[in-house]
Amino acid sequence: MTGEVLAFWVLAILLVGSALMVVLTKNLFHAVLWLALALTGTAGVFLLLEAEFLAAVQLLLYAGGIVTIVVFAIVVTEKLVGERLSQVSRRITGGAVVSAALVWLIVSSIMERPLAITRAPMSGDLTQIIGETVLTRFALPFELLAVLMLAGLMSAIYFARPED
């Protein structure tokens, strides 16, 4: 068992375990912390795949940004109202069925067209490639995303504006 495989299994257990905890724990705040762990684990997977750029972005945006905002929302609503919000959704059977179906779908599609275990060595700097393709080949989707973000930003400002 090489170090890479070992790391993969550790990360896999961490990811799956923390993801399960996100949906199973009752305490909403704990769920978010488990989510942070899961997202960090994802970054670890990216790192393992030598996609450092993606790993860093994953940390910066998801673990650092999204989690923060979610936590903020919980703290503001829960502690200030003075009442504990707990996750009461107990539809485990339904959830299990849906997720099993999803797993089956993914696994079967992977099985249908088996991917190579070893991947081709990366040619050149991944970060640079991402940067270049985003600004050349994928310029239009990139710009559209920017417009989307702008729309989101504007709507956020609209909602947060003080009442006149």
Next chain:
Amino acid sequence: MLELVTPLIAPIVVLHVVIGIVTYVTLLERKFAARMQSRIGPYRVGYHGVLQPIADAVKLMMKEDVVPTAADKPVYNLAPIVFLVPCMFIFATLPFAPGLGVADLNIGVLFFLAVSSMEIVGLFMAGWGSNNKYALLSAMRAVNQVISYDLPFVFSALIPVVLAGSLKLSDIAAAQSGLWFIFYPVIGQLAFIAFIVSTVAAENRAPFDILEAESELVAGFRVEYSGMKFALIQLGEYAHILGASFLGALLFLGAWSGPGPEWLGPIWFLIKAMLVFLLVTWVRWSFVRIRVDQILALSWKALLPATLLLLLATAVVVVWRANAGL
């Protein structure tokens, strides 16, 4: 010779060196602040107080570890560690000299930013887990501040990246062998100022220390911590400051370049990092704290547009120079 530092030993060495420097940085700050305030500072423990950090550490270790009854225990106990780990990780990509470092990732700057943004999770855990309203208010302020100041910090740190044309920290350092980026006409100085301001804010140092704000929130998110847990939080905070100082020295002050033989490189780097640290300290001990709404206004209305424009201008200059063949 430098290649002999194997990947296994390097992290351990760096960790210990960093912790050692961090403890002594506190002494440096206390002495510096004391001089600013016409006092002497720590003096009794050892010659001119040189053993003071060790005495402090021992004292903190001996202290009773008080855990509030109503605290969310796992979260409360884990918070200092979650806070400390990212702060220590930022040293992972720092090259202390050409080839001397743990891992010189080709996304060095981005890694630094990503890891330091993780610190907020630990901070939040502390604020929430303490089950204290001061801590909670502090955690709420933390979110406001971190969201607001991450962007200017990223933008100002990206200016040297654009100038050097690489995210890799060692490349950025090498690119400054001729001209340190702080001496780059206009852009360099403005970017450095923006970097220092957002560093101070991102590290929650006065005048932006609204998280700690001991005159309003007593000690903010760490109000319930004592003993070793408090020491860990403190260690994390100073490690972050130190990391940011090193980053500043690397991005703007030419990292290890300096007169003398090559082996003096790390020493130069350390001196430059200390200069950045003292600059931050100087700011800290001479300003009054500003209010949370003023802090946000400063970021969103001034710093963010300014750094964004500066980044654009830098890109334009770089492209123009490349086209002109300079």
Next chain:
Amino acid sequence: MSAPTVTPKRVELDYTGSERLTMNMGPQHPSAHGVFRAVLTLEGETVIDVDSVIGYLHRCHEKLSETLTYAQYPSIASKTDYVAAMTSEFAYVRAAEVIGKFEVPKRAQYLRVITAELQRVASHLLWLGTWCMDMGGALGGGATIFLYCIRERELILDLFESLVGARLLYGFFQVGGVRYDIPSGWADSCRQTVDVIDQRISEYERMLENNPFFMARAQGVGVISRELAESVGISGPLLRGSGVAWDLRRADPYSSYEDFEFKVPVETAGDCFARYRVRMVEFRESLKIVRQALDKLPEGPISSRPGLKSVAQTRVPKGEAYVRVEGARGEVGCYLVADGSAKPYRMKWRGASFSNLAILPHIIPGHKVADIVAIMGSVDPVFGEVDR
């Protein structure tokens, strides 16, 4: 989601639907200035309501004074406002003198003026230091100013020490005069100290007013209108910061204050910065008075009733008076009812801090949490005087 459980008690701003948090600030809080407790109702960072709780330092001064003679109480009086101990003694002995029509020798009057003005400078120095510390933090720029100010205050305390022998609570005043004459060389060291402080004050002024962060924190914060100021009865620098030219040394002169030239600073803005400005000018005016008093200091006895043989020897005839002096924090008043015996029948302290502090519930709502400490610091309460 349930309705907010906390309902504000007194001040109701427009409810915007945000959630509210009740937070207890004090009495053991770094900026409680002693033992002030405020129960805050917050909406995010904004204060909606404040309920002030005082009394943690109550030591029954008024009841105590009914059991102590006119010779004994002055040194206890200094324990009301312990930061400006001279002024509290001053108010009490003057009340007894006014009722008993005791004469006070000119030299004693001048010595009283000198000590009272030095005390004002010392008290304002402590105010400037602690106020900046409130705004800047003990681990930041505020502590720097605080240490500078304490350094200067120390010089004045040294002067008091060589005059009285004590550094904080003096017992310098007695009915009919003062207890000690100045030792030789004191006047010279006093002049030197005054010069040093005069110069340093300008230094602090430049340091603070060139600091945009300080200005942002002080300007437009905690505005007190003139109507509110008078109705609540705040006095001293707070009242003058709200545009009222009212200084008891000028309006109701006592102890030869009419002999000295000084100006009464007035600012109209009514915010923290206005109060700061008023105090900064007062520093200089006080130093000016000290210089004039030292120059004109007449020779003669220092007390009309020297050589007391027993504590009950001073008897004040039947009568009553309300006597006020301009303390560092404002009007320090003593309402004394004498029944002809050696002890007062009733004594009421009108503590300047008590009345000044009563303004807080009127001005704090609507400000941010961080502003509470700035406003609190600019009010400059001393809890010995609030709780008495």
Next chain:
Amino acid sequence: MTSDQARALIAERFSGAQIDGTYPITATVSTDQWVAFARFASDELRCRFFSFLTAVDWKDLGLEVVVRVDNLDDNIALLMKTRLGPGVSVCPSIMPVYKGANWMERECYDMFGIHFDGHPDLRRILLTDDWVGHPLLKSYAVDTPHPPYR
């Protein structure tokens, strides 16, 4: 307006008042006229500055409430007094006229047990809520332990 004019005006409006002195003018009015007199002092004498409110326990003669207000522009000082009478400890509140009376009346209630009618929040202010008795009354002995003396 001078102090003498103010004196004359008081004598004209409140014929029952005993007036004494010029600086300060000491005016004793009956308890019924208390609030009206305070309003008169504030609105017509322009004594807007509220200095203090307290009480004196005259043993058998009952309690006396004392208020000092000033006119800062014309430098008129007014000491308003009212006798509550033996055994009476109820007085109308002047809080609607002077905001500063809030804490002072609470203190007066705390120390003398005077109930100020119309005060919105009459609680003890300096002593603890569970304190028994009102210490500044002459009947409150000095050197005996009182509950909740701990």
